[in-house]
Amino acid sequence: MPAVHRPGPGRWSREADKIAWTDPATGLGCIIRRERNGGHLSGYVGVGPDHTLFGVEWQAIPASLDIEVHGGISYAAACDASGPEEISVCHVPRGTSPGSGGHIWWVGFECNHITDLVPDRTNGHL
Template identity: 40%
Template sequence: MAKKPTNNRVPAKAEPKKPYPIAGTSIVPTQLFHVPSLQPRQEGPWRDEPDKLAWVDKATGMPCLMLRARNGTLSGYVAVSAKHPLFGFDYRAVPADLGIQPHGGLNYSAACDEEADERVSVCHISEQPRERGRQPRGEQERPTFNEEQWWFGFACDKSYDLRPGCYQDHMSAENGQTYRGEDYVFTQCTNLAHQLAAAGGETVSGVPIDTSSFTVPPVGLDAGEK
């Protein structure tokens, strides 16, 4: 069961599930939240972005999501199923020769976080309806979770990334740092899903997945590495 919110001055609401345009395409979110407490105070492109957006990648069928951190940056996550050879792997143990290379490199691996607030959890709500008669009378409907997911993620908070929620980074754009918005993070999540699918020997429409054309972002911490 998702925990009740405890730290937001203004309640966050789930948006209706309707087509959402992003990065030159359109998706139907499985979760979409605006969380006021996560929004940076200054104006910027983040004002028009959700703070949590979850969807299923059309090509691979893998659950994806992006989530805003306290420093105002977006992070991206992709889940593999229990059948995937990397299921349960620590991100630091993923073999380099598999080419799993999202923005800045992997920095997260964990099972579905069922206990966190749904608006900020790294987890997908299950599309399976709750069985009739299993919900206690008078109790609010609870979200259900898919436990057979292992999430890998990356963060856009490197030294060359703009962190709009950090006071010291307010002038960072003038110093060459770049805010990684929803279109960029969506594309990186899509690439990560394809990379993970390829690592699992999966295909799209029977054709092996080609990841050779994907842009490989920098991994180092040098602001000059772009």
């Protein structure tokens, strides 16, 4: 598995690089993933073709939708089926083929803001 954990000790040492699940209330795929640049965490939700946000670039998401998320939305793209499942922004449910995630549009946010714990940050916030 391609590791993205930051070197050295820290609270992140016991965390997984990626956790994926399906939200039981909405049926939407969810991912928490460690980013390679900075070692911080990011969160994603996958929406299907029938969802308002499907295919919408993150910069074009209408303010009228009044979506509030930590630091704002900073990602929107199709399933990254070419990347390694262990760290990609793609959630392939058990029992399905790896290519089946291609009809999901992932919308996400990053936790690398001024008050966030960012492993590569050396300004005393660790």
